[in-house]
Amino acid sequence: MESKNILWSISLSVIGIVTIILIGFNLVEIELPDIITRIFSLMELIALPVLAFSTVKKIKHKA
Numbered sequence: 312m313e314s315k316n317i318l319w320s321i322s323l324s325v326i327g328i329v330t331i332i333l334i335g336f337n338l339v340e341i342e343l344p345d346i347i348t349r350i351f352s353l354m355e356l357i358a359l360p361v362l363a364f365s366t367v368k369k370i371k372h373k374a
Contacts, residue, residue, distance in 0.1 A: 319365035
């Protein structure tokens with residue numbers, strides 16, 4: 312597996328898992344501490360450009 316695919320997989324997993332955690336806690340109406348919410352949001356903000364970059368590289372490699 313190439314490094315682009317590993318980055319793509321990890322960033323997609325991070326975004327998915329963090330989103331499920333945040334939505335899950337919101338659905339059961341459990342309020343997370345502010346610092347935890349900020350850390351999760353920061354993780355998503357870091358993973359998003361990595362996902363975009365690795366997706367573009369993955370598409371260019373196929374073409």
